[in-house]
Amino acid sequence: MTNHLLSIEELGADGIREVLQLSHTFVEVSARAIPRVPALRGKTLAWLFYEDSTRTRLSFETAAKRLSADTMNFSVGSSSVNKGESLRDTVETISAMGVDCIVVRHGSSGVPWRIREWTDASVINAGDGWHQHPTQALLDCFTIEQRLGPLDGRHVAIVGDIKHSRVARSNVEAFTALGADVTLVGPRTLLPPSLDGWPCKVSHDLDAVVPSADVVYLLRMQNERMNEALVPSMREYSMGYGMTMERVGALADHALVMHPGPMNRGVEIAPEVADLDRAVMVDQVRNGVAVRMAVLYLLLGSGVELPVEGV
Amino acid sequence: MNADLVIRGGRVVDATGERRTDVAIADGVIVDVGDDLAGDRVLEADGCVVSPGFVDLHAHLRQPGKEDAETIATGARGAALGGFTAVVAMPNTDPCMDTAAVIREVLDLADGAACEVVPSAAITVGRAGEHLSPMAELAQLGVRMFTDDGTGVQDDRLMKRALEYSSGLAPFTDGASVTLAQHCEVDSLSEGGFMHEGAWSSKLGIPGQPAEAEDLMVMRDIALARATGARVHFQHLSTAGSVELVRRAKASGLPVTAEATTHHFTLTDAACAGYDPVFKVHPPLRTDTDVAAVKAGLIDGTIDAIATDHAPHTRHDKEKPFDQAPPGMLGLESALALALTELDLPLPQLIARMSWQPARIAGIDDRHGGPVAVGRPANLTVFDPAQVWTISGEAMASKSDNCPYEGREVRGRVRHTVTAGEAVVIDGEVQR
Numbered sequence: 001m002t003n004h005l006l007s008i009e010e011l012g013a014d015g016i017r018e019v020l021q022l023s024h025t026f027v028e029v030s031a032r033a034i035p036r037v038p039a040l041r042g043k044t045l046a047w048l049f050y051e052d053s054t055r056t057r058l059s060f061e062t063a064a065k066r067l068s069a070d071t072m073n074f075s076v077g078s079s080s081v082n083k084g085e086s087l088r089d090t091v092e093t094i095s096a097m098g099v100d101c102i103v104v105r106h107g108s109s110g111v112p113w114r115i116r117e118w119t120d121a122s123v124i125n126a127g128d129g130w131h132q133h134p135t136q137a138l139l140d141c142f143t144i145e146q147r148l149g150p151l152d153g154r155h156v157a158i159v160g161d162i163k164h165s166r167v168a169r170s171n172v173e174a175f176t177a178l179g180a181d182v183t184l185v186g187p188r189t190l191l192p193p194s195l196d197g198w199p200c201k202v203s204h205d206l207d208a209v210v211p212s213a214d215v216v217y218l219l220r221m222q223n224e225r226m227n228e229a230l231v232p233s234m235r236e237y238s239m240g241y242g243m244t245m246e247r248v249g250a251l252a253d254h255a256l257v258m259h260p261g262p263m264n265r266g267v268e269i270a271p272e273v274a275d276l277d278r279a280v281m282v283d284q285v286r287n288g289v290a291v292r293m294a295v296l297y298l299l300l301g302s303g304v305e306l307p308v309e310g311v
Numbered sequence: 312m313n314a315d316l317v318i319r320g321g322r323v324v325d326a327t328g329e330r331r332t333d334v335a336i337a338d339g340v341i342v343d344v345g346d347d348l349a350g351d352r353v354l355e356a357d358g359c360v361v362s363p364g365f366v367d368l369h370a371h372l373r374q375p376g377k378e379d380a381e382t383i384a385t386g387a388r389g390a391a392l393g394g395f396t397a398v399v400a401m402p403n404t405d406p407c408m409d410t411a412a413v414i415r416e417v418l419d420l421a422d423g424a425a426c427e428v429v430p431s432a433a434i435t436v437g438r439a440g441e442h443l444s445p446m447a448e449l450a451q452l453g454v455r456m457f458t459d460d461g462t463g464v465q466d467d468r469l470m471k472r473a474l475e476y477s478s479g480l481a482p483f484t485d486g487a488s489v490t491l492a493q494h495c496e497v498d499s500l501s502e503g504g505f506m507h508e509g510a511w512s513s514k515l516g517i518p519g520q521p522a523e524a525e526d527l528m529v530m531r532d533i534a535l536a537r538a539t540g541a542r543v544h545f546q547h548l549s550t551a552g553s554v555e556l557v558r559r560a561k562a563s564g565l566p567v568t569a570e571a572t573t574h575h576f577t578l579t580d581a582a583c584a585g586y587d588p589v590f591k592v593h594p595p596l597r598t599d600t601d602v603a604a605v606k607a608g609l610i611d612g613t614i615d616a617i618a619t620d621h622a623p624h625t626r627h628d629k630e631k632p633f634d635q636a637p638p639g640m641l642g643l644e645s646a647l648a649l650a651l652t653e654l655d656l657p658l659p660q661l662i663a664r665m666s667w668q669p670a671r672i673a674g675i676d677d678r679h680g681g682p683v684a685v686g687r688p689a690n691l692t693v694f695d696p697a698q699v700w701t702i703s704g705e706a707m708a709s710k711s712d713n714c715p716y717e718g719r720e721v722r723g724r725v726r727h728t729v730t731a732g733e734a735v736v737i738d739g740e741v742q743r
Contacts, residue, residue, distance in 0.1 A: 015635075110516075111632050130516030192513035
């Protein structure tokens with residue numbers, strides 16, 4: 001792994017496997033009575049979240065604490081950014097404090113790539129615009145393989161608002177890198193304008209895809225998409241692309257239902273579907289901590305012996 | 312007659328043809344052409360082409376309002392270094408060039424600049440697309456091109472009225488005609504987009520500006536030009552579709568003209584892959600197919616002029632996230648070299664697209680772009696078409712350095728520029 005984690009493409013198939021393999025260790029650590037190891041003692045991580053995020057930030061925060069890293073939060077809402085400080089000045093200020101890693105989320109695609117040019121710290125992309133959310137993809141891969149074994153040869157349907165989804169972009173790259181077949185399912189208006197070069201199939205017919213799917217990965221459907229005339233109504237969206245109990249009935253017995261959260265029960269997923277055993281959203285969140293521990297360790301813990309046993 | 316200035320040993324290329332001759336200048340006018348001419352000052356032009364001065368139909372000089380990015384003085388210096396003896400200044404200043412007072416201010420600031428700065432003016436008040444600007448009053452001050460550049464006139468009826476009104480301004484211009492120049496983009500299709508909509512925008516997760524946003528407005532304005540008989544000039548064509556529309560409109564005899572920028576025939580949307588806003592521009596960089604179409608349009612004459620859309624921005628502004636940074640890139644000092652390097656055009660045609668054709672569109676062909684002949688105003692460019700050099704934004708005269716060609720090796724460089732009889736660039740050094 002290099003010094004940064006910005007996209008699944010940059011991480012590559014070998015990098016993904018390295019993270020997933022190490023994540024098992026941290027699942028084990030997380031299950032201990034005192035789930036903490038000193039692997040990153042003395043390292044400082046800064047959270048730079050320009051966009052609200054509760055779950056991703058808490059997950060990173062938990063991962064860092066379990067590795068004994070120090071963390072600081074650059075709270076964008078109440079800081080110099082509100083006073084008009086530029087992104088570059090903010091990054092250089094944080095870097096000057098001697099942080100080892102900046103974990104950034106930003107509403108604009110590409111911001112982590114710019115930040116990387118302005119700091120010596122490691123940069124982790126915790127979500128940039130519509131573009132990438134690599135740790136989400138890694139925890140999704142981990143969760144699927146935990147339940148179903150290797151992704152190689154599996155069929156994953158990613159359903160819904162692909163166009164505006166950084167989760168979808170990262171997951172297409174990650175699932176296919178590990179050998180899965182991916183079908184994007186949604187109305188044309190919610191697909192990216194061009195899928196040239198995307199290693200996946202496209203369908204507008206969820207019912208036709210469900211029977212052969214090993215995983216149905218649902219994306220969050222946002223209300224504002226209706227204002228942009230991308231779908232006529234939430235009702236019509238649910239009719240075409242919502243995961244109903246009826247559609248669950250067409251799934252193979254082993255097939256999983258996934259969602260990156262937060263869910264809109266009753267829109268992209270029927271309330272009762274979200275509570276099924278095959279709906280693994282809680283596993284995703286739980287694994288997210290272990291996977292992020294693995295990422296932090298690989299980026300920042302080089303040279304530090306990982307105390308796997310007896311800590 | 313004793314000449315102030317002699318350009319010696321060059322190969323003259325103008326609309327009348329090519330010949331090897333010296334050119335003598337006195338009091339702002341060409342006073343002699345022939346062999347072995349003498350004068351107070353000699354500009355050596357060995358191995359160089361001597362042509363009518365270049366005219367840029369499209370430059371943002373940022374003054375008044377954004378003097379931290381560029382001023383008329385620094386922009387004109389860059390223009391002179393690029394071989395331009397005249398540039399048409401776009402009206403999206405702050406305040407906007409939509410009143411006589413602002414036009415007068417620009418003309419005042421342009422006095423003594425390194426090239427002639429020709430103000431264009433807005434079609435609508437504040438470029439807001441709602442009310443016509445005082446076009447007759449502005450035309451009286453010498454404005455010959457009107458544009459809301461930065462945005463297109465969205466309202467169909469208002470655009471039709473503007474064309475009708477502008478075609479009756481002869482009483483205010485001593486009979487000269489004026490041209491409405493359109494930034495072709497239907498906002499409802501491209502609003503919220505920051506790069507060309509296509510494979511790259513889809514991969515990068517950047518909202519797109521689709522090609523049809525440009526095509527549709529070109530289509531509409533062709534219909535309006537046909538209906539009104541007024542002259543329409545299409546700015547910075549960037550799509551294969553719009554080039555083809557203009558080609559057909561010209562074939563049907565309509566009085567439309569068009570320009571293309573250097574970046575739209577040298578760069579594609581793939582350049583945005585690193586999210587560096589230096590490659591963010593409006594209209595956006597498009598695909599290989601579009602680049603090929605723009606080149607073909609320039610070569611077959613569908614596109615009349617090579618323009619720069621020189622758009623300086625401070626480093627601070629260009630370090631914003633891609634979607635927040637302002638669009639635009641430098642162009643004045645690299646235009647000639649990019650045209651020579653990238654376009655498969657014989658020299659006379661290439662110079663036509665940089666000199667006399669844009670001069671006619673701008674309505675300044677009484678003093679720019681004319682033949683190199685006795686009695687003509689001395690606005691001349693001397694360039695070495697073979698010199699190889701490496702582009703650097705820092706080295707440019709502009710106050711900004713948002714140059715998208717950093718490190719690119721190109722061929723062809725301006726050696727001397729003579730504006731109104733004065734050598735404003737000598738051996739690549741600007742003199743004022």
